[in-house]
Amino acid sequence: MGRIVLDQVSKRFGDVEVIPPLDLTIEDGEFAVFVGPSGCGKSTLLRMIAGLENLTSGGIAIDGMDMTEVPPSKRGLAMVFQSYALYPHMTVRKNIGFPLRMEKMDQAEIDKRVETAARSLNLMDYLDRKPGQLSGGQRQRVAIGRAIVRDPSAFLFDEPLSNLDAALRVGMRLEISEMHERMQTTMIYVTHDQVEAMTMADKIVVLQAGVIEQVGSPLDLYHKPQNVFVAGFIGSPKMNLFTGPEAEKHGAHTIGIRPEHTEVSMTAGQWEGRVGVAEHLGSDTFIHVHDTGLADMVTVRITGDISVKHGDTIYLTPQANQIHKFGAQGLRIE
Amino acid sequence: MSDRKLPRLLQTPAVLLLLIWMLIPLGMTLYFSFIRYVLNNLRRPEWTSPSLSNWRGFGNYEFVLKSKDFVLAIQNSLFIVCSILFLTVILGILIAVLINKAFPGQGIVRVLLISPFFVMPAVNAVLWINMILDPVLGLQGIAVAGVNDMLDSLRQMPVLGSFFSLWPEFEPISFRATQTSAIAVIMMVTWQWTPFAVLIFMTSLQSEDQQQKEAAVLDGAGTWSQFRFLTLPHLGRPIAIVVMIQAIFHLSLYAEIEIVSRGNGNKNLPYLIGEFANNNIGAASATGIFAVILANIVAIFLLRMVGKTLME
Numbered sequence: 001m002g003r004i005v006l007d008q009v010s011k012r013f014g015d016v017e018v019i020p021p022l023d024l025t026i027e028d029g030e031f032a033v034f035v036g037p038s039g040c041g042k043s044t045l046l047r048m049i050a051g052l053e054n055l056t057s058g059g060i061a062i063d064g065m066d067m068t069e070v071p072p073s074k075r076g077l078a079m080v081f082q083s084y085a086l087y088p089h090m091t092v093r094k095n096i097g098f099p100l101r102m103e104k105m106d107q108a109e110i111d112k113r114v115e116t117a118a119r120s121l122n123l124m125d126y127l128d129r130k131p132g133q134l135s136g137g138q139r140q141r142v143a144i145g146r147a148i149v150r151d152p153s154a155f156l157f158d159e160p161l162s163n164l165d166a167a168l169r170v171g172m173r174l175e176i177s178e179m180h181e182r183m184q185t186t187m188i189y190v191t192h193d194q195v196e197a198m199t200m201a202d203k204i205v206v207l208q209a210g211v212i213e214q215v216g217s218p219l220d221l222y223h224k225p226q227n228v229f230v231a232g233f234i235g236s237p238k239m240n241l242f243t244g245p246e247a248e249k250h251g252a253h254t255i256g257i258r259p260e261h262t263e264v265s266m267t268a269g270q271w272e273g274r275v276g277v278a279e280h281l282g283s284d285t286f287i288h289v290h291d292t293g294l295a296d297m298v299t300v301r302i303t304g305d306i307s308v309k310h311g312d313t314i315y316l317t318p319q320a321n322q323i324h325k326f327g328a329q330g331l332r333i334e
Numbered sequence: 335m336s337d338r339k340l341p342r343l344l345q346t347p348a349v350l351l352l353l354i355w356m357l358i359p360l361g362m363t364l365y366f367s368f369i370r371y372v373l374n375n376l377r378r379p380e381w382t383s384p385s386l387s388n389w390r391g392f393g394n395y396e397f398v399l400k401s402k403d404f405v406l407a408i409q410n411s412l413f414i415v416c417s418i419l420f421l422t423v424i425l426g427i428l429i430a431v432l433i434n435k436a437f438p439g440q441g442i443v444r445v446l447l448i449s450p451f452f453v454m455p456a457v458n459a460v461l462w463i464n465m466i467l468d469p470v471l472g473l474q475g476i477a478v479a480g481v482n483d484m485l486d487s488l489r490q491m492p493v494l495g496s497f498f499s500l501w502p503e504f505e506p507i508s509f510r511a512t513q514t515s516a517i518a519v520i521m522m523v524t525w526q527w528t529p530f531a532v533l534i535f536m537t538s539l540q541s542e543d544q545q546q547k548e549a550a551v552l553d554g555a556g557t558w559s560q561f562r563f564l565t566l567p568h569l570g571r572p573i574a575i576v577v578m579i580q581a582i583f584h585l586s587l588y589a590e591i592e593i594v595s596r597g598n599g600n601k602n603l604p605y606l607i608g609e610f611a612n613n614n615i616g617a618a619s620a621t622g623i624f625a626v627i628l629a630n631i632v633a634i635f636l637l638r639m640v641g642k643t644l645m646e
Contacts, residue, residue, distance in 0.1 A: 050552060052551070052552075071551075072551050072552050073551060073552060073553065073554035073555075079549070079552050081545045081548070081549060083543070083545050085545040085546045086546075086549075087546060087550075087564060088546075088567075089563075089570075090563070098550075098553050098555075099552075099554055102553055102554035102555050146549075146553070150553075
């Protein structure tokens with residue numbers, strides 16, 4: 001169980017309003033990802049749910065019970081920190097068993113639960129080591145193990161993968177997703193990496209300056225961004241956004257076209273430009289096109305390889321049905 | 335080979351200097367401890383200059399072992415050092431934890447806390463024994479007299495007076511007496527060295543990981559559990575350092591003992607050496623060798639302890 005409801009939650013640090021009043025519901029068993037640029041308040045929001053930060057106003061309910069004034073340990077939540085926050089003087093076994101020990105659980109029961117958690121996380125060989133003797137990925141697994149043994153109603157992850165190298169990050173991403181499939185427990189995951197958000201989430205919450213810009217499934221956000229911010233934030237490489245005469249032709253203040261929704265030709269097309277940098281990834285090629293008269297730079301993405309050189313003239317044609325239109329307030333126009 | 339020779343050659347002066355620095359005093363102490371050597375003896379003037387012809391073998395050691403103060407000095411040395419270590423570490427941790435949280439006036443409080451450390455040991459001893467611990471003129475005497483006066487006036491009360499007349503008069507304690515002078519030394523040195531422990535523990539506390547604490551809060555650890563399972567292990571290394579440094583310093587306490595009771599009933603090994611050195615250099619040297627042995631035993635224990643915490 002773990003349905004989390006935020007009701008008009010807000011946070012001020014002194015005179016600075018970090019999070020203006022905000023409503024959000026996370027359904028039981030859902031994998032929700034808070035994503036946004038650094039400083040957008042996503043970590044603060046998570047810490048408020050955990051109880052590590054006080055609310056300035058509003059209320060938090062978990063499974064219908066008001067948790068606003070309940071101390072962190074009584075909320076039934078478990079959190080995984082960015083720095084892992086393992087206890088350096090304890091072995092892995094003690095680390096994982098610590099929350100149970102604090103509950104004054106029977107030692108035999110603790111051992112049993114720790115072993116179960118360790119087995120599911122492939123930590124059996126490391127139980128008697130100290131955190132200092134483990135690699136980054138193993139430490140992360142210990143931190144997850146410490147969360148699992150408590151059998152929480154929801155897991156909170158605070159940028160858990162950002163200290164890992166790229167290869168491990170992909171692996172751990174899969175493990176966490178599989179863990180969610182297996183346990184079907186509510187998870188809230190904070191990240192600034194939109195790839196993590198897109199690949200893992202059932203529901204993405206895009207935040208900017210403490211304000212929720214859009215809530216929706218990954219593909220919702222990709223296909224129907226509600227505003228210019230979400231359009232520019234979700235998707236890699238970024239969506240190209242144009243204002244001015246080209247946008248007015250479509251009856252909008254701003255139009256956006258994703259790099260992958262643009263046709264490229266060396267001979268003819270709607271827009272003409274000059275090739276700047278071409279990034280060859282093998283499977284894809286990103287071409288940065290200058291001098292189109294639309295924006296400083298237009299990025300296009302082509303599947304496969306294409307031989308273009310710096311300074312070549314290139315023609316771009318957007319797929320008409322993939323053009324996103326936004327009004328003067330930055331909101332989406334259908 | 336040749337590329338090692340040059341560095342070794344360049345190191346030689348420093349190593350030689352260190353050896354001379356250590357070995358010559360130690361060698362001379364050993365030499366004096368095996369001969370009869372006194373500063374003043376009218377009947378045997380030949381003993382007043384060190385010479386191998388005055389060889390005494392282990393005679394000086396026997397003399398020291400049989401002297402009535404030797405066992406007392408060893409016991410006292412250990413009692414004083416261990417008590418001071420225990421008290422400074424406990425007080426140091428408590429105060430460091432207390433002032434680690436931000437509060438107004440923090441800077442001033444910290445400076446005031448450190449200040450006892452800057453008082454000279456002899457001045458510290460004079461202040462404590464005369465102004466604080468003196469049974470008549472010191473703070474202690476005044477406080478006890480005040481309590482007794484208050485009890486006197488309470489005894490005059492109509493109804494409760496009979497109850498208070500059951501209470502005894504309080505006696506001030508003389509800290510220059512045989513049984514209590516070691517306690518006085520422990521108090522004053524603890525007062526002076528607690529700031530050192532506070533300083534070391536405070537810097538260590540400031541490097542404590544806050545996310546670990548938050549994780550512990552979420553894991554259901556209360557204030558005591560956080561202290562017991564996170565802060566105390568975190569302080570293991572600084573505690574070892576404080577214990578080691580202080581043990582080295584306090585084995586050689588002298589000024590406080592001299593000022594409190596002139597060694598009356600409260601000698602430690604350095605004080606005993608000082609007494610012998612008034613005339614009998616041979617016996618003083620033999621005591622010095624015993625002091626070296628004691629210091630080494632303590633150091634081995636301490637190194638083990640430090641090593642253990644460093645291994646973890």
